[in-house]
Amino acid sequence: GDSVTQMEGPVTLSEEAFLTINCTYTATGYPSLFWYVQYPGEGLQLLLKATKADDKGSNKGFEATYRKETTSFHLEKGSVQVSDSAVYFCALGTGGSYIPTFGRGTSLIVHP
């Protein structure tokens, strides 16, 4: 079945450091890929998405490129801020109903 694998957390960085959170997937068909973020005390929010191979999703300085050849959708940001501290979930959606399959989430902690 479909699955998403994310790197284990927590990821701890200093402010302005470069961020990469790895995400790989297995899926039948051609999935859409998503990154969701959950800030403390809030619900999941869609951060960015890509619907086909080689698409790049971007938002709030975060980027991820849909790599079909490596089945990956790694999340990157060039300079993180304390306010980026949150849990990040990689997800994919396939099929007619596009019910997303989520990874375990990666906690990001950014220190001043």
Next chain:
Amino acid sequence: EAGVTQFPSHSVIEKGQTVTLRCDPISGHDNLYWYRRVMGKEIKFLLHFVKESKQDESGMPNNRFLAERTGGTYSTLKVQPAELEDSGVYFCASSYRAEADGYTFGSGTRLTVV
């Protein structure tokens, strides 16, 4: 536009009791989903409504869980009787065109069964 609303935000109940969680989706979103995240694990799909009909309930763990969506508007998820392993965060999400727009999630209900 109002978001997806869930309540209560927290619930602590004893094993064997009943709890009902509620989700109000975004108006006009026919698709409504329930998910659960047990501490540190994946967010697991429970079920999917299209309007008032259950489109897919393959993720419901057992018959102690009952979901309804009255008139295709809000939805409730009842756990009866609750067990310790039911503890976790229950998320609701709604969508109009999921494949294009993604999903809008509520802030979740944290359920603790003691």
